[in-house]
Amino acid sequence: MGRHFLQIPGPTNVPDRVLRAIAQPTIDHRGPEFARLTGEVLERLKGVFMTSGPVVCYPSSGTGAWEAALVNTLSPGDKVVAFETGHFSTLWCELAARLGLVVDVVPGDWRHAADPAALADRLSPDVAAVMVVHNETSTGVRSPVPDIREALDRAGHPALLLVDTISSLGSMEYRHDDWGVDVTVGCSQKGLMLPPGMGFNAVSEKALAHRGRLPRSYWDWDPIIEANRRGFFPYTPPTNLMYGLREALIMLEEEGLEAVFARHDRHAEATRRAVRGWGLEVLCADERAYSSSLTAVVLPDGHDADAVRRLILERYDMSLGTGLGRLAGRVFRIGHLGHFNDLMLAGTLSGVEMGLAAAGVPIKEGGARAALAYLEGSEGSAGLEVAE
Amino acid sequence: MGRHFLQIPGPTNVPDRVLRAIAQPTIDHRGPEFARLTGEVLERLKGVFMTSGPVVCYPSSGTGAWEAALVNTLSPGDKVVAFETGHFSTLWCELAARLGLVVDVVPGDWRHAADPAALADRLSPDVAAVMVVHNETSTGVRSPVPDIREALDRAGHPALLLVDTISSLGSMEYRHDDWGVDVTVGCSQKGLMLPPGMGFNAVSEKALAHRGRLPRSYWDWDPIIEANRRGFFPYTPPTNLMYGLREALIMLEEEGLEAVFARHDRHAEATRRAVRGWGLEVLCADERAYSSSLTAVVLPDGHDADAVRRLILERYDMSLGTGLGRLAGRVFRIGHLGHFNDLMLAGTLSGVEMGLAAAGVPIKEGGARAALAYLEGSEGSAGLEVAE
Amino acid sequence: MGRHFLQIPGPTNVPDRVLRAIAQPTIDHRGPEFARLTGEVLERLKGVFMTSGPVVCYPSSGTGAWEAALVNTLSPGDKVVAFETGHFSTLWCELAARLGLVVDVVPGDWRHAADPAALADRLSPDVAAVMVVHNETSTGVRSPVPDIREALDRAGHPALLLVDTISSLGSMEYRHDDWGVDVTVGCSQKGLMLPPGMGFNAVSEKALAHRGRLPRSYWDWDPIIEANRRGFFPYTPPTNLMYGLREALIMLEEEGLEAVFARHDRHAEATRRAVRGWGLEVLCADERAYSSSLTAVVLPDGHDADAVRRLILERYDMSLGTGLGRLAGRVFRIGHLGHFNDLMLAGTLSGVEMGLAAAGVPIKEGGARAALAYLEGSEGSAGLEVAE
Amino acid sequence: MGRHFLQIPGPTNVPDRVLRAIAQPTIDHRGPEFARLTGEVLERLKGVFMTSGPVVCYPSSGTGAWEAALVNTLSPGDKVVAFETGHFSTLWCELAARLGLVVDVVPGDWRHAADPAALADRLSPDVAAVMVVHNETSTGVRSPVPDIREALDRAGHPALLLVDTISSLGSMEYRHDDWGVDVTVGCSQKGLMLPPGMGFNAVSEKALAHRGRLPRSYWDWDPIIEANRRGFFPYTPPTNLMYGLREALIMLEEEGLEAVFARHDRHAEATRRAVRGWGLEVLCADERAYSSSLTAVVLPDGHDADAVRRLILERYDMSLGTGLGRLAGRVFRIGHLGHFNDLMLAGTLSGVEMGLAAAGVPIKEGGARAALAYLEGSEGSAGLEVAE
Numbered sequence A, B, C, D: 001m002g003r004h005f006l007q008i009p010g011p012t013n014v015p016d017r018v019l020r021a022i023a024q025p026t027i028d029h030r031g032p033e034f035a036r037l038t039g040e041v042l043e044r045l046k047g048v049f050m051t052s053g054p055v056v057c058y059p060s061s062g063t064g065a066w067e068a069a070l071v072n073t074l075s076p077g078d079k080v081v082a083f084e085t086g087h088f089s090t091l092w093c094e095l096a097a098r099l100g101l102v103v104d105v106v107p108g109d110w111r112h113a114a115d116p117a118a119l120a121d122r123l124s125p126d127v128a129a130v131m132v133v134h135n136e137t138s139t140g141v142r143s144p145v146p147d148i149r150e151a152l153d154r155a156g157h158p159a160l161l162l163v164d165t166i167s168s169l170g171s172m173e174y175r176h177d178d179w180g181v182d183v184t185v186g187c188s189q190k191g192l193m194l195p196p197g198m199g200f201n202a203v204s205e206k207a208l209a210h211r212g213r214l215p216r217s218y219w220d221w222d223p224i225i226e227a228n229r230r231g232f233f234p235y236t237p238p239t240n241l242m243y244g245l246r247e248a249l250i251m252l253e254e255e256g257l258e259a260v261f262a263r264h265d266r267h268a269e270a271t272r273r274a275v276r277g278w279g280l281e282v283l284c285a286d287e288r289a290y291s292s293s294l295t296a297v298v299l300p301d302g303h304d305a306d307a308v309r310r311l312i313l314e315r316y317d318m319s320l321g322t323g324l325g326r327l328a329g330r331v332f333r334i335g336h337l338g339h340f341n342d343l344m345l346a347g348t349l350s351g352v353e354m355g356l357a358a359a360g361v362p363i364k365e366g367g368a369r370a371a372l373a374y375l376e377g378s379e380g381s382a383g384l385e386v387a388e
Helices: A018-024 A032-049 A062-073 A087-098 A145-155 A205-209 A223-226 A241-255 A256-276 A305-317 A342-358 A366-376 B016-022 B032-049 B060-071 B087-100 B116-122 B145-155 B205-209 B220-227 B239-255 B257-277 B303-315 B342-356 B368-379 C018-024 C032-049 C062-073 C087-098 C116-120 C145-155 C205-209 C223-228 C239-255 C257-277 C305-316 C342-358 C368-379 D016-023 D030-048 D063-073 D086-100 D116-124 D145-155 D204-208 D221-228 D239-255 D256-277 D305-316 D340-360 D368-375
Strands: A005-007 A055-059 A079-083 A102-108 A129-133 A160-164 A184-188 A200-203 A294-298 A318-320 A331-335 B005-007 B055-060 B081-083 B102-106 B129-131 B160-164 B181-189 B198-203 B294-299 B316-320 B331-335 C006-007 C054-058 C079-083 C101-106 C127-133 C159-164 C183-187 C199-202 C294-298 C318-320 C331-335 D006-009 D053-060 D079-083 D103-104 D127-133 D158-164 D185-188 D198-203 D296-297 D316-319 D331-335
Touching: A005 A331, A005 A342, A018 A241, A018 C159, A032 A200, A032 A241, A055 A062, A055 A223, A062 A087, A062 A129, A062 A160, A062 A184, A062 A200, A079 A087, A087 A102, A087 A129, A102 D016, A129 A145, A145 A160, A200 A241, A200 C062, A241 A256, A256 A294, A256 A342, A305 A318, A305 A331, A305 A342, A305 B342, A318 A331, A318 A342, A331 A342, A331 D198, A342 A366, A342 B303, A342 B342, A342 B368, A366 B342, A366 B368, B005 B331, B005 B342, B016 B239, B016 C116, B016 C331, B032 B055, B032 B198, B032 B239, B055 B060, B060 B087, B060 B129, B060 B160, B060 B181, B060 B198, B081 B087, B087 B102, B087 B129, B087 B160, B102 B116, B116 B145, B129 B145, B145 B160, B145 C257, B198 B239, B220 C062, B239 B257, B257 B368, B294 C239, B303 B316, B303 B331, B303 B342, B331 B342, B342 B368, C006 C331, C006 C342, C018 C239, C018 D127, C032 C054, C032 C199, C032 C239, C054 C062, C054 C223, C062 C087, C062 C127, C062 C159, C062 C199, C079 C087, C079 C116, C087 C101, C087 C127, C087 C159, C101 C116, C116 C145, C127 C145, C145 D185, C199 C239, C223 D079, C257 C294, C257 C342, C257 C368, C305 C318, C305 C331, C305 C342, C305 D340, C318 C331, C331 C342, C342 C368, C342 D305, C342 D340, C342 D368, C368 D340, C368 D368, D006 D331, D006 D340, D016 D239, D030 D053, D030 D198, D030 D239, D053 D063, D053 D221, D063 D086, D063 D127, D063 D158, D063 D185, D063 D198, D063 D221, D079 D086, D079 D116, D086 D103, D086 D127, D086 D158, D086 D204, D103 D116, D116 D145, D127 D145, D145 D158, D198 D239, D239 D256, D256 D296, D256 D340, D256 D368, D305 D331, D305 D340, D316 D331, D316 D340, D331 D340, D340 D368
Parallel strands: A005 A318, A079 A102, A079 A129, A129 A160, A160 A184, B005 B316, B081 B102, B081 B129, B129 B160, B160 B181, C006 C318, C079 C101, C079 C127, C127 C159, C159 C183, D006 D316, D079 D103, D079 D127, D127 D158, D158 D185
Antiparallel strands: A055 A200, A184 A200, A294 A331, B055 B198, B181 B198, B294 B331, C054 C199, C183 C199, C294 C331, D053 D198, D185 D198, D296 D331
């Protein structure tokens, strides 16, 4: 009984309002009503990516949008420099390699952000693109995209900048145009508060002009951008998710993107205070790189993070994120993004606190209480107008 | 953003599953599919009332079911003895008086249960019925229905026993047959986890045999019970709420009524520990009479409970119950019934704690923490099977 | 597979949009958001009743609203004149009698409208009210409410005029204020396109001033009108149906009431052409009295209308209305009201045509075809803007 | 007002039941509940494809599943033989060419099925695969897959057989295993009655063993099949569509696939009788090749099919399929597949008949009537049990 707490770092809790929008009857994807929907959604989407250029939508997961970013811009054998920031950056590198690209990985310890300074030595003339994950979903570490842009500019290097914003878009500050990103990769099921099923590429003029020769058809931007002008798609789009996307974008606009970012920053800070209150360690080792959409928590040696997660799921009906790749069993991840508010966070942290204790992890008292004290003292509001 | 916390003592948080059931297409209320639905729902309803007799369903609020209990059994000028336990018992008495009954009120201080011992002096031969509210929604005080039955039996008095279970049915132990109740009044929007719109009368054989002469038509049991035999109703029933009712009854059966009661008892105890942890007072002054579905909290003099509620609604998007009648401004009520679990309670109590502090009510630290400690230490489980 | 055709004269096919509105989370019925909803709904409702006075909403069926109209205005032993137009007018009379009123029934043959001329002889000084069903749901006969008003005025008689619009409101022209009606009785599940569960009384100033002494509490207008001023109700209203009501009223406004009426008139005429095309008889024997929301069809002697209905339900998944009261087995009723359009009507009439043939009822060919010819030739439009 | 008639050949009318399933809260795609869902869905899916082998699911459109079939099995420069049957077969060929395959097209006139006899001359040893569209959605022509298999077998040629069942799966007889197909391409939004957003590959053992060297990552079968064993996916699956898929598969099982096929056959025959009744021509010129899921109708010279479609959309709120590619303006397509029944078909054909007349297309009377006569005379039933 009671609601499930879906506190993985995505898919996130989908608002009822969005679920109801998705449940509207499916319509003709070649008819006038759908053309109006497409036009509206594509226009609103630009606001979230902070771009004036096109945003290409795929019926796909975020992984598909990763692949799309590469096959549209690169050619077989092209060299790409990629920052290792965690499990997902690693998967993206593997994907690139499978497509026939040569990947130069800047190694990382999964606790720090991508280091722009590491670029200088690697920017040989044959580098076609730089790949970076803005907010590494496996670690809760945010990388400084503007600084990477600056490093490229300083080097005067023409490589394209490809950025994964899968778990930051619509939750943490991100500016496709201002930050000079060439391809931004996003998806539906995190900050956009939708179920999984849509992937996105926001595309710069430079990227549009710089098309590679990797074979492509499904992912090809050109026919999509061309058909989008009239409100259509070259193949059947995920119509019902588009209803939901419209609704979710309206919700984000109603709150205001700056307020959305501030809300996530505040919840992330409260979560870290809880973690420290328990005497545990946040995985991210650099406070400048803290993620605002999720927090990975390191367990003391000898404690199995997945056993804790299982206990919390069984006893408190809350899903937390598992440790991925080399972090398996050592960390769990708390998602505090999307359709989320103070009391949901309070419930979440209470559940973690009770679960850690029940699992026998030695924690100090007062973690959840420290979070509440921070929430109470900081500016926050449900933003409701309440008439007397 | 994020979910609203609806923590008034009803309407309660309606499960998504029930909302989706209600959203099924409306069907012919005279057709065979509806007849099957009626049969199933009426049978399952008996389980919740713990009766083998009929349960009469109305398209109405709970107030309608109050009226139905009276007009079916009593005659103009009949005398009824009614226990004053709070605002709702008072409203029921007013309703009875408007219908032309003579109401002998056993006064109460709104902090204690109905006292069975008070009956003896009042059971004159002309008393036709005794009215009592099992769980007074305005105060969070539970009255001892079996003891009232016993007092009647001891006196050998034939008065009918009419009981309001509006905020206890499906949340707190209640046994229509075993406790010898003649008419039990219930409604949809509390423990049954539905939106408002249905009222119920569970009816004993004695009540069925003992029909009064108050004018009645809409509320008349007989044509309803008669039509119900074939799966129908004498007038159009609230078909879509009946879909929801079937779903809600299945959910209660899945959890098991004993487990449902234990869950509510546990959440109520945790809530009271929070209240005491804050240094505040629970309105109910007798621990044997604690309600398990709601807790009314008394504010220190000079503090306006409604101002606190407003602040909590604005800042934390949570609705709490107002003080009603003579309690206006002095108490607020926390609903912890229905579709509810540990983490929702943790969020709720955290919101109350933050809100009290923000409103300047002097509280001690550690209320929410005390509740967590109790939850952590007591038996509780989301009841999920989680495969390894 | 495929959609059920719910072509009884109510409950009608509820629009998806309304079902989704109803599936919104239940909220605090004493909070500010609900107060705004109440205010909006009550204002929009006036438009449908065409009144500037109050419309009182009940959690009830239409039968409840019948009872409310009587208990608010009349006193025990009052005399009312009521027109017999069919099964529902008869039920209303029985209800009145059960409440202790003296009912003077103007007999009718169930095929003609109420005859205003019949009033003159019956308007003795002790008549307190005249009751008439605007659109008799059991027969598909519409009575001339303005002419009845005129008859009362001509007689200078002060009796209240009480009108049932259960199956005409929001489908056929009806003007509470212009027609001088004192209490209009309506409900949710017909032209208002909602599930059952709400009843309505639109109330004139005269009715408000002329309160009777019948005992009442649940149905009492005064506390409801009083609480409605602040956006609330004296007891818990059917919150989720109110979401749906808002949506349905917006839909009616989007189409425009005049267009709604014209649509129903056109579908009714098409239906009658189909009936005549089959060589069957429309029950309503006076063309000035044709209902626009339903058509009752008389079967030739020796044919069982319910057997036809059963066959159509089994074979074509369509529900038609049964013959009620003295019409049982002799007629079936086609509902063509509410959320309905040309192609739904074409499917409906095709199903009736196939079903009659399959049941061995001797019909001529071409009924459905005659309806199509009429639809094709008359003004009608889905009202969609379709960009080239 | 009233329901939209979505009579394009997909997306089809999604059942309410499926829409509600899709609107369930999103859950953890790595949790135990999701693993159970995956297991159940994949098992049921096998039934629809009539295969005992794996069915690979993609978050994609059907076009993505086309691409997946090719990149998993073929190598750069491979030769494929493809039958031109219409617009979609042509698009699939273009897709293959863009991926670097050499496509040998067997030309067709878009009015006849693929001719198995044409294969013999083209089966040079370097042919790696044969591509055929089972039911060409642009023309309503069905090709004889078993005969093509037989032609391959007779030639003893090892080429893989790749078949598109996008608009036949779940509507028309199709047997992946029995017919010896190597890769079957399907999608969600036609016979499976879901919104768009999922693509499928059913895969034979031979296809699994015969992996090509085209670059692939997103579409790679191996990691998906591997992860599916434990109930998971290598990247985030479209969780909410999977809820809907489970529901739709249950609905198909409830009706029974043979009954589903018979229903589609019957509706297609009724539709063709209507077309002939109007004196118009069915595009498919070979009666052995009639599609049971859609019918393309040829307009007389000088009449614009899209103008007719527009008029029908505006006036009757029905969407029909446009003429694609070389058929633009000359044909329109009626979809009669998926969640569909006799009365929906009657409404559909009535709308086409009225629309043709209103658009000034010279038609004979009696088309819709001929369809009804056929429906009436043939075996068909809503399959409902109706108690007396």
